[in-house]
Amino acid sequence: MGRFIIVLLVVQICAVYSQNYRQNNYQNYHVRNAPQIPRSSGTCPDRNGRYPTDTCDGYIECNDGVPEEKTCPDGLLFNPKAGVFAFPCQYPIDVDCTGREQVQPAQETEDCPHQFGYYRMGDAQNCGQFKNCVDGRGYTFDCPEGLAFNEASYRCDWPDKVASCDAEAFLGFNCPPDARTLGLGLGQEEYRSFRSPNDCQKYFICIEGKPRLYNCGKGQAFNEITNSCDGIENVTGCATPYPQIDRRFDANNRNYRNNY
Secondary structure (H helix, E strand, O other): OHHHHHHHHHHHHHHHHHHHHHHHHHHHHHHHOOOOEOOOOOOOOOOOEEEEEOOOOEEEEEEOOEEEEEEOOOOOEEOOOOOOOOOOEEOHHHOOOOOOOOOOOOOOOOOOOOOOEEEEEOOOOOOOEEEEEEOOEEEEEEOOOOOEEEOOOOEEEOHHHOOOOOHHHHHOOOOOOOOEEEOOOOOOEEEOEEEOOOOOOEEEEEEOOEEEEEEOOOOEEEEOOOOEEEEHHHOOOOOOOOOOOEEEEEOOOOEEEEEO
16 A cells, blocks of 8 residues: 555656646747747747737737737736646736736726736725636635735735735734843844734734734633733633524414524
8 A cells, every 4th residue: 555655656746747847848948939929920930839929918829830819818918938738828917028018908897907817905904805807707705814915916915015005904903112022031032922902812913013913713812921822711801702692583383492
């Protein structure tokens, strides 16, 4: 059984290496030999390949020396560095449009500014939502608690890492001026933690004067004495919440029933 697993892993590694090798060879050759082609030229530098035009969302695809002019879907841009097995139209953060900045007019919809893309929702005080547009239809997503959508990376990130987000207003916490303290006998500064004034299971760490929100998790609370997460029963002023009883009248049985 052990040998079988080892052999399977070796086969998988080789397959991945082989695919990466083909992709890298394709990328290295075509990026190095990918002149910009005017849309009206109708020529192929090589028999097969994809080549940029003078617009950032347009490209020429050559198959057996036959050129075909193509345009990426609205909101996506042609990436000359995309491998042979990859879709050539990618998101703007992954594409360098230097020298070919022109793109097609935006095809706005009621939901989206472009047919495809990721877009932040809300203002600087509400940074935790974003929209993914697919074929002009918008799908709204929430970042994990305490994180903000970063338009520069299309990822949920610490609010202080997002230029368009006001971390203090978004998290509802302002770091005190003495947010650092000297470590025990080490002479090095350490970051202090501060229990959330609204929820004892949460706490903040201030990084360069900006707050980051953490959660101790189920059954845990932030203990200011130990400056760490602890059992909720050990934390003063943080009682275990009891389940609320919802007493609803049951018309069929003509009495009340309890829902927890």
